[in-house]
Amino acid sequence: MAxxxxxxxxxxxxxxxxxxxxxxxxxQKAIVELGYEPHEFAIISGIGCSGxxxxxxxxxxxxxxxxxxxxxxxxxxxxxxxxxVIASGGDGDGYGIGLGHFVHASxxxxxxxxxxxDNNIYGLxxxxxxxxxxxxxxxxxxxxxxxxxxxDPITTSIVNGATFVAQGYAxxxxxxxxxxxxxxxxxxxxxxxxxxxxxxFNKVNTYDFYKENLTTIEAPFETRDEAIASIREHEGLxxxxxxEESRDDFQTKLGTDFDMQSLExxxxxxxxxxxxxxxxxx
Amino acid sequence: xRKSIEWMVGxxxxxxxxxxxxxxxxxxxxxxxxxxxxxxxMSRIKGGHSNFKLKATKDRNYYAGDDVEIxxxxxxxxxxxxxxxxxxxxxxxMEGKETGxxxxxxxxxxxxxxxxxxxxxxxxxxLYKNMIAIGISSALLxxxxxxxxxxxxxxFSRKGEDVVKANIEAVQKGYEITQEFLPExxxxxxxxxxxxxxxxxxxxxxxxxxxxxxxxYLSAYPITPASEVMEWLxxxxxxxxxxxxxxxxxxxxIAFAIGANYSGTRAMTSTSGPGLSLxxxxxxxxxxxxxPIVIVNSQRGGPSTGLPTKHEQSDLQHMIYSTHGEIPRIxxxxxxxxDAFYLAAESFNLAEIYQCPVILALDxxxxxxxxxxxxxxxxxxxxxxxxxxxxxxxxxxxxAFFKRYRVTDDGISPRPKxxxxxxxxxxxxxxHGEDGYINEETDVRNKxxxxxxxxxxxxxxxxPYKLQSxxxxxxxxxxxxLVGMGSTYGAIEEAMTKLNxxxxxxxxxxxxxxxxxxxxxxxxxxxxNRKIITIENNYTGQLRLLLQQYLPIHDQIESIxxxxxDPFMVRSIVEQMKEVV
Numbered sequence: 093m094a095x096x097x098x099x100x101x102x103x104x105x106x107x108x109x110x111x112x113x114x115x116x117x118x119x120q121k122a123i124v125e126l127g128y129e130p131h132e133f134a135i136i137s138g139i140g141c142s143g144x145x146x147x148x149x150x151x152x153x154x155x156x157x158x159x160x161x162x163x164x165x166x167x168x169x170x171x172x173x174x175x176x177v178i179a180s181g182g183d184g185d186g187y188g189i190g191l192g193h194f195v196h197a198s199x200x201x202x203x204x205x206x207x208x209x210d211n212n213i214y215g216l217x218x219x220x221x222x223x224x225x226x227x228x229x230x231x232x233x234x235x236x237x238x239x240x241x242x243x244d245p246i247t248t249s250i251v252n253g254a255t256f257v258a259q260g261y262a263x264x265x266x267x268x269x270x271x272x273x274x275x276x277x278x279x280x281x282x283x284x285x286x287x288x289x290x291x292x293f294n295k296v297n298t299y300d301f302y303k304e305n306l307t308t309i310e311a312p313f314e315t316r317d318e319a320i321a322s323i324r325e326h327e328g329l330x331x332x333x334x335x336e337e338s339r340d341d342f343q344t345k346l347g348t349d350f351d352m353q354s355l356e357x358x359x360x361x362x363x364x365x366x367x368x369x370x371x372x373x374x
Numbered sequence: 375x376r377k378s379i380e381w382m383v384g385x386x387x388x389x390x391x392x393x394x395x396x397x398x399x400x401x402x403x404x405x406x407x408x409x410x411x412x413x414x415x416m417s418r419i420k421g422g423h424s425n426f427k428l429k430a431t432k433d434r435n436y437y438a439g440d441d442v443e444i445x446x447x448x449x450x451x452x453x454x455x456x457x458x459x460x461x462x463x464x465x466x467x468m469e470g471k472e473t474g475x476x477x478x479x480x481x482x483x484x485x486x487x488x489x490x491x492x493x494x495x496x497x498x499x500x501l502y503k504n505m506i507a508i509g510i511s512s513a514l515l516x517x518x519x520x521x522x523x524x525x526x527x528x529x530f531s532r533k534g535e536d537v538v539k540a541n542i543e544a545v546q547k548g549y550e551i552t553q554e555f556l557p558e559x560x561x562x563x564x565x566x567x568x569x570x571x572x573x574x575x576x577x578x579x580x581x582x583x584x585x586x587x588x589x590x591y592l593s594a595y596p597i598t599p600a601s602e603v604m605e606w607l608x609x610x611x612x613x614x615x616x617x618x619x620x621x622x623x624x625x626x627x628i629a630f631a632i633g634a635n636y637s638g639t640r641a642m643t644s645t646s647g648p649g650l651s652l653x654x655x656x657x658x659x660x661x662x663x664x665x666p667i668v669i670v671n672s673q674r675g676g677p678s679t680g681l682p683t684k685h686e687q688s689d690l691q692h693m694i695y696s697t698h699g700e701i702p703r704i705x706x707x708x709x710x711x712x713d714a715f716y717l718a719a720e721s722f723n724l725a726e727i728y729q730c731p732v733i734l735a736l737d738x739x740x741x742x743x744x745x746x747x748x749x750x751x752x753x754x755x756x757x758x759x760x761x762x763x764x765x766x767x768x769x770x771x772x773x774a775f776f777k778r779y780r781v782t783d784d785g786i787s788p789r790p791k792x793x794x795x796x797x798x799x800x801x802x803x804x805x806h807g808e809d810g811y812i813n814e815e816t817d818v819r820n821k822x823x824x825x826x827x828x829x830x831x832x833x834x835x836x837x838p839y840k841l842q843s844x845x846x847x848x849x850x851x852x853x854x855x856l857v858g859m860g861s862t863y864g865a866i867e868e869a870m871t872k873l874n875x876x877x878x879x880x881x882x883x884x885x886x887x888x889x890x891x892x893x894x895x896x897x898x899x900x901x902x903n904r905k906i907i908t909i910e911n912n913y914t915g916q917l918r919l920l921l922q923q924y925l926p927i928h929d930q931i932e933s934i935x936x937x938x939x940d941p942f943m944v945r946s947i948v949e950q951m952k953e954v955v
Binding site for chain 2: 131132155168192352355
């Protein structure tokens with residue numbers, strides 16, 4: 093059985109107090125408590141502060157490019173369905189440049205988890221507006237305040253067919269690791285958005301702000317509509333599992349017996365060549 | 375007795391021009407002929423003129439030809455658009471009020487008018503008019519009727535006996551008309567004994583080669599002229615435990631495939647120029663992270679949305695230089711449809727041996743047209759997975775955290791698959807140390823840059839280039855070397871033969887199949903001090919520029935270029951050569 097120590101990777105460069113520490117610990121705790129070994133996972137990250145999580149957790153990692161962790165992760169799962177696959181990134185990464193992939197992953201339902209560290213700001217590029225920054229939010233790139241309204245990630249995944257949608261908060265690690273355990277075990281695409289305060293650049297969405305404003309949802313809603321109504325009623329400030337549905341994942345629906353791993357060096361398959369070549373013979 | 379035929383069918387798109395052409399081509403292949411085809415079509419589903427040209431010869435050919443001897447006009451534009459290609463005494467078959475033959479004043483061809491639509495409708499379906507026209511074409515060549523009957527049986531058996539019967543009747547009607555109105559024009563096409571022939575397109579051969587190389591996953595986005603690679607593999611992969619995914623965009627197309635390759639599966643993506651533009655950031659990631667990936671880029675007319683259904687070879691610099699920063703990569707470009715099979719297979723080996731992106735270049739001419747080729751030889755290319763480790767091999771390293779980017783003598787690091795107990799490792803798109811962790815120290819950076827960029831220096835396909843000297847002229851003794859790439863192969867071959875026949879200077883033909891890294895030493899020997907002419911379908915002479923960049927040949931090289939969206943004609947190459955030489 094793996095311990096938290098077995099899952100420790102490179103030394104972190106996150107700012108002291110960063111919410112991402114809790115998200116990482118939540119993922120590690122979920123893996124330990126579920127009884128998995130580090131080698132059974134592949135953690136695929138994008139870039140930005142959140143992107144470093146693939147290095148800080150000792151497992152198979154792939155630190156990819158901006159906004160592309162979700163398509164890479166889906167490819168990893170297609171290539172090797174035995175791996176447990178987690179894509180992880182930030183709100184800028186996943187809901188800005190990666191939004192299209194996120195919507196399509198929600199409707200496609202490949203068996204993987206997408207964990208987003210949502211700090212409502214761009215951290216590593218030093219504090220610009222993110223797609224999750226609230227209306228009226230002031231940053232260096234929106235000096236006269238943000239004129240746009242934020243992307244709503246959890247209703248987006250719900251309306252687009254995701255079969256598991258939850259929201260967590262970095263300040264509540266117990267609830268968070270429980271959510272993550274359920275997300276990892278869910279068969280299909282699971283989306284977890286996590287409020288993860290940026291203590292350096294975001295002076296609005298702080299730990300205190302979330303402590304005062306978050307409402308806990310005790311059990312998932314029966315329907316997508318009910319979940320969306322509740323999220324809207326609380327202006328997105330909810331935590332818990334919001335919607336869960338059991339539906340065949342993409343690979344089950346394909347119904348193919350995958351054998352993409354067993355190829356060895358050697359000659360071409362003569363019988364296959366002969367069989368397929370027949371289609372082109374005169 | 376005829377030994378060759380050049381034939382064309384033209385009409386409105388959506389009228390079955392393609393299937394008519396394909397049917398006649400298959401008939402000629404079955405008769406033992408070597409057939410090359412070329413399709414012209416527009417970026418719309420219905421309407422607009424399209425045509426299908428073929429040349430069939432007794433000996434092997436690689437080019438659909440300059441001329442037309444039989445022209446089937448299923449619309450009025452077919453004649454005006456192709457009149458200049460008609461040879462002396464060509465037969466033009468056209469819709470007319472009643473059957474009859476005329477020779478328009480001052481013209482060198484004759485027109486056979488037939489009320490095709492009316493006869494077809496009487497037979498049960500106006501579409502049978504294409505079959506009547508095919509019957510006329512076959513009769514002009516005195517082809518045995520049973521060949522066509524067999525093929526029609528194959529194609530239409532699913533639609534029922536009545537349809538097969540009506541199609542055969544339509545063909546017979548064509549025979550009767552020909553015997554009645556054009557008996558003088560009938561010239562028997564000599565049968566040959568070739569029976570080991572395949573009739574296949576470049577896209578199909580590429581998909582087939584990939585399948586044979588063990589590729590089990592393709593993710594892509596539809597784009598002309600590359601879509602067929604995806605469509606063909608979508609039919610074939612499930613039977614061998616693989617799959618094709620049409621994903622949301624071009625970026626996802628490459629990202630999914632990189633993920634699958636990272637997991638240990640041989641995977642690819644297929645695209646055309648505009649798609650490659652979108653994929654270039656991920657191309658850089660594959661180079662930096664040293665993940666193998668095969669990208670098929672079937673070029674079309676650019677830039678931007680350009681000429682989406684026309685032929686061009688203008689992505690050369692794009693394929694060799696695109697993405698920010700500097701990465702290892704290999705760019706291959708098959709000369710012929712046959713080579714598309716072998717080079718596709720070799721691409722997967724090179725991608726895994728060198729752990730880098732391999733771009734397999736095609737062009738519309740190579741992708742979408744069919745040719746007759748000999749059966750494939752499974753011994754010519756094997757499967758080589760490079761330094762991909764087994765579970766036991768990983769165990770021998772005995773590391774708690776596997777050094778993915780271990781520095782080795784050849785710059786290539788042993789690669790575990792994720793999921794191996796002692797193979798936990800980190801793959802990274804950031805600059806990194808041997809363990810994969812981000813590392814920006816100057817000595818680490820220098821070491822890793824050298825490792826990545828030098829490992830492919832000697833990367834080489836088994837046949838780095840094709841060299842054809844047709845006849846007695848040793849290319850090292852030729853006065854002029856014609857250099858091309860991709861689908862221009864056949865036209866350059868024929869042009870060279872014609873130029874050599876004129877006997878003034880001697881010409882040899884070099885067709886490059888590995889564009890990056892260039893086989894510089896071998897080329898240097900061949901180039902010597904002789905005149906070099908690149909013949910390429912782009913404006914700036916990108917192949918010439920590439921050769922000039924690596925070889926001291928500035929004063930001896932020139933280009934013949936064509937960028938109008940059509941392939942070269944032999945005639946135009948020969949004329950331009952006379953001006954250049």
